[in-house]
Amino acid sequence: MTRTLGTTAKYVSLVVGAIFTLLPLGLIFFGSLKTNQEFLSTGPLDLPQDWFNFANYTEAFTRAGMGMAFFNTVIIFAAAIVGTVFIGAGTAYALDRFRFRGRGLVLVLFLLATLVPGVTTQVATFQIINGLGLYGSRWALILLYMGTDIVSVYIFLQFMHSIPKSLDEAAMIEGAGHLRIFLQIILPNLKPAIATVVIIKGIGIYNEFFLPFLYINDPDKLPISTALFKFKGPYGSNWELISAGVVITIIPILVLFLFLQRYIYNGFTSGATK
Amino acid sequence: MTTAPTGLSGPSGAAAEQVTAARASRKGGTGRGPARLRKLTPYLFLIVPVGLLLLLTYLPVVNMFWYSVTDWDGLDKVKNFVGFDNYVETFTDPQTVRVFYVSLYYIVGSFVQMALALYFATILSFKVRFKNMWKGILFFPYLINGVAIGLIFLNFLKPGGGLDTVLMKAGLDGLIHQWTGDPNIANYALAGVSVWRYTGLTFVMFLGAIQSINSDIYEAAALDGATRWHEFWHIILPSIRPIVGLAFILGISGSLSVFEIPYVMTGGSNGTETFVIRTVWMAFNRNMVGLASAMAVVLLVFVLLVTWLQRKLIPEEVDLT
Numbered sequence: 371m372t373r374t375l376g377t378t379a380k381y382v383s384l385v386v387g388a389i390f391t392l393l394p395l396g397l398i399f400f401g402s403l404k405t406n407q408e409f410l411s412t413g414p415l416d417l418p419q420d421w422f423n424f425a426n427y428t429e430a431f432t433r434a435g436m437g438m439a440f441f442n443t444v445i446i447f448a449a450a451i452v453g454t455v456f457i458g459a460g461t462a463y464a465l466d467r468f469r470f471r472g473r474g475l476v477l478v479l480f481l482l483a484t485l486v487p488g489v490t491t492q493v494a495t496f497q498i499i500n501g502l503g504l505y506g507s508r509w510a511l512i513l514l515y516m517g518t519d520i521v522s523v524y525i526f527l528q529f530m531h532s533i534p535k536s537l538d539e540a541a542m543i544e545g546a547g548h549l550r551i552f553l554q555i556i557l558p559n560l561k562p563a564i565a566t567v568v569i570i571k572g573i574g575i576y577n578e579f580f581l582p583f584l585y586i587n588d589p590d591k592l593p594i595s596t597a598l599f600k601f602k603g604p605y606g607s608n609w610e611l612i613s614a615g616v617v618i619t620i621i622p623i624l625v626l627f628l629f630l631q632r633y634i635y636n637g638f639t640s641g642a643t644k
Numbered sequence: 645m646t647t648a649p650t651g652l653s654g655p656s657g658a659a660a661e662q663v664t665a666a667r668a669s670r671k672g673g674t675g676r677g678p679a680r681l682r683k684l685t686p687y688l689f690l691i692v693p694v695g696l697l698l699l700l701t702y703l704p705v706v707n708m709f710w711y712s713v714t715d716w717d718g719l720d721k722v723k724n725f726v727g728f729d730n731y732v733e734t735f736t737d738p739q740t741v742r743v744f745y746v747s748l749y750y751i752v753g754s755f756v757q758m759a760l761a762l763y764f765a766t767i768l769s770f771k772v773r774f775k776n777m778w779k780g781i782l783f784f785p786y787l788i789n790g791v792a793i794g795l796i797f798l799n800f801l802k803p804g805g806g807l808d809t810v811l812m813k814a815g816l817d818g819l820i821h822q823w824t825g826d827p828n829i830a831n832y833a834l835a836g837v838s839v840w841r842y843t844g845l846t847f848v849m850f851l852g853a854i855q856s857i858n859s860d861i862y863e864a865a866a867l868d869g870a871t872r873w874h875e876f877w878h879i880i881l882p883s884i885r886p887i888v889g890l891a892f893i894l895g896i897s898g899s900l901s902v903f904e905i906p907y908v909m910t911g912g913s914n915g916t917e918t919f920v921i922r923t924v925w926m927a928f929n930r931n932m933v934g935l936a937s938a939m940a941v942v943l944l945v946f947v948l949l950v951t952w953l954q955r956k957l958i959p960e961e962v963d964l965t
Contacts, residue, residue, distance in 0.1 A: 376872075380767050387764060388781045391840070393810075394800040401799065414799075414806045415813075457693045464689035473686070476694060483701045485951055489901045489920055490944040493927045493936045494704035494711060497718070517696030548685045577789045579904050584928070598791045599908060609799060616792045623787050631780065634787070638845060639852050 395620075401613035402426055409610040426614035434605065436618050438590060439597030446511050446593055447575045451568055453516030458567060459560055462526035463552050467538065483520050492584060499585060510585040511593070515575055522567045529563035530556070569630060570637040573623065594619055705944070711937035718933040730938035740939070743919045746831060750902050750918075753835035754895030757843045758888070764843075765850035766876055779851070783844035790841070794908025797837045798824070827915040834906050834916055841905070842898070846891050853884040893954045897947045919943055 401409060403418035405425070431437045461480075465473065488495075495514070496505075504510040533556065541551050557564075579595040586592055592600065598619055601612045627634060712730055714723035734740055764782055768775055785793070800806040801823035808820050823833040861879055870878070881888075903920040906912060912921040919939065927936035 380772070383763070383767070384772070384778050387760075388778065391781050391785060394796050394806060394840075397806040398796050398799055413809050414804075415809050457696070460689040461693040464686035468686035470683065470686045476690060479694065479697060479702070483697060485948055486701060486705060486944065487897060487901055487947055489903060490940045490947065491701070491704040491708055493923060493933060493940045494708040495700060496927070497707065497933075498699065498704060513696075514700060517700040520697075523693070548682075548689075552689070573787060577787075579790050579908075584924075595789055595791045598789065598795070601795070602908075612795055613799065616795050619789050619792045623789075624784075627780070627784060627787055631776075635783070635848055635852070638786070639849050 398613045398616050401610055402617045404610050406608060406610055426610050427618060430601075430611055430614040430618055434601060434611065434615060435589065435592070435597055436594075436615060439592055439594045442508065442591055442597075443576060443593040446508050446515070447572060449508075449512045450515035450575060451571055453512065454519050454522050454567060454571055455564055457516055458519070458522040458526040459530075459557060459564075460552070461523050462530040463556055465527060466530040467535070480520055480523055484524075488518060489580060492580070496584060505585060506587050506591075508586070508591055511581055514581055514585075515571075515578075519571065522571065525567055526560065526563050529560055533559045565633060566637045569626075569633050573626070573634075576623065708937045708940055708944075711934055712941045713938075714934045716934045716937075717931040718927070719931065723934075726934065730935045731942070733935060734938050734942055740922060742915070743917055743922050746916065746918050747900050747902070749831040749835040750838055750899035751896060753839045754842075754892075754899050757839045757846055758891055758895060760839070760843050761846035761850050761891070762888075764847050765854055766880060768851060769854040769880075770872075779848070783848050785841050786844040786848075788841070790904035791908050793837065793841050794905055797833075797840075797905075798909055801833060824910050824916075825914060830910060830914045830916045834909060837905050837909070838902065842895075846895075849887055849891060850884060853887040854880055857883045889954050889957070893951050896950045900943060900946055900950075 397414050400416070400418055401414070403421060403423050403426070404412065405423065408419060465477065499505055499510045499514070504513065537555050537559070538551050541555050546554070576594060578593075579599065582593050582596045583599070586596060589600070598615050601615050605611045711723070713725060713727060715726045715729075716723040764778075768778060772778065788796075803822060803825075807823065811817065811819050821829045824830050857879065862875060865875055865879060901920050902918045903924075906916045906918050907921055910916045912918070912925070920943075923936050923939045923943070926932045926939065
């Protein structure tokens with residue numbers, strides 16, 4: 371008796387949790403398929419009259435600049451991820467495979483840096499980026515994304531340790547130099563770590579708002595987050611259009627999540643515990 | 645949650661390795677080309693990463709301390725030393741002191757979040773139908789863009805929006821409020837949105853920790869006639885204490901540095917201004933870089949203090965990094 375009661379309570383709580391999670395998302399989706407008139411005259415829980423009314427989506431993509439924003443995000447992501455992989459893997463290679471003067475100091479520097487939250491230092495970081503003449507440039511974001519990502523360094527360090535040293539040694543006997551060992555032995559063997567970093571970093575960059583908000587002012591260079599934020603201004607009263615912008619932002623992440631669930635869970639939990 | 649990567653055991657261990665390495669290289673022919681190159685290799689690999697680390701993390705921290713004792717406006721060539729004036733202002737200006745108080749809503753929110761995460765992680769670690777579906781639904785909000793979340797909830801909480809309509813249909817008209825407009829309610833609403841956003845991550849972290857508990861322990865407990873409640877209290881909770889501790893610091897430091905949700909939803913109006921919103925406003929709208937730096941230093945010190953306290957209280961958690 372208590373057993374069935376417990377089971378019922380368990381499923382009821384799960385359903386309630388799921389409704390709380392999904393309802394706000396569902397309503398934004400309904401709204402994105404309504405016309406302006408319809409949005410104002412129907413209740414938020416009413417279903418859209420035409421399930422194939424994609425007019426808001428085309429407008430968000432073209433007039434409101436979501437297309438351009440996707441392009442900017444992809445460019446920034448591509449450059450930053452290449453930098454992050456080389457920086458993370460290079461650091462891990464040097465720290466795991468070599469013993470040298472100053473190694474302890476470098477480890478301590480990376481360790482302490484994990485304690486400094488990026489938001490707290492932007493007041494001063496801004497002056498450095500500005501001093502480099504990068505304010506307003508996509509390079510400001512690329513540099514910050516690849517230069518301050520300590521979590522990735524740790525993911526690579528941890529993984530590097532599991533690559534057998536005998537692989538390096540065999541290559542060295544055949545006369546390979548350190549650069550060749552790094553590029554041809556280490557990097558290919560780091561593939562799972564690279565995949566993890568690409569996924570969590572990709573989602574991180576895609577969702578980042580604070581940095582583009584501080585450093586990018588040119589409307590043509592805005593990435594997704596800040597482009598979506600701009601909807602609040604000129605389209606502030608067109609909720610059906612804002613809704614479409616929100617759904618457009620969510621779809622790529624949803625698709626990624628459905629296909630790569632396991633990697634995403636692992637990536638974020640290992641990322642958070644670093 | 646696995647063991648720490650090599651060499652992180654402590655600087656002393658690394659230093660010892662260094663000495664032996666140095667001795668070994670001295671024995672093997674001094675000054676020969678390849679040997680020298682080998683000694684140089686790690687530095688070549690580290691020059692860019694460490695350079696960026698110093699330029700983008702350490703230099704700002706040092707500069708921030710320096711700016712915080714000046715009256716700099718961000719443009720002027722001259723920075724006048726003003727001592728601790730900026731710190732005094734941070735702790736005495738009523739407008740600024742208010743933002744500390746706003747953090748409390750989010751700290752309470754992070755406890756709610758941990759409780760919810762712990763509850764769902766526990767029930768989903770036992771036999772449940774459609775386990776992956778529930779897990780996916782609860783986790784997904786964490787992956788959504790913060791701006792999108794702000795807009796989703798502006799739509800959901802606006803007068804006559806989704807929440808009001810649901811309350812009305814349920815006959816609870818009395819509960820309807822100006823969710824983001826009423827200064828007495830707005831911070832609860834925004835903290836609630838934060839709970840919605842972050843519960844998924846905490847939940848997945850807890851679930852992973854619970855699932856890595858050796859199943860033999862449950863079997864032994866079952867033989868001893870333990871109930872589910874006993875299992876939770878005597879097996880699950882003690883086993884995942886380190887992760888709970890970690891979620892605790894993430895929650896506190898996150899609560900102190902909230903920015904996106906209140907900035908997108910209210911812009912800091914109606915008494916919802918947070919520490920970071922105010923710091924950014926001081927630095928970039930009012931050009932008071934000195935004062936903003938002092939505020940940022942205070943925030944940094946708080947975060948470091950919480951981290952230190954947490955490590956002190958849960959000493960077995962040594963492999964955090």
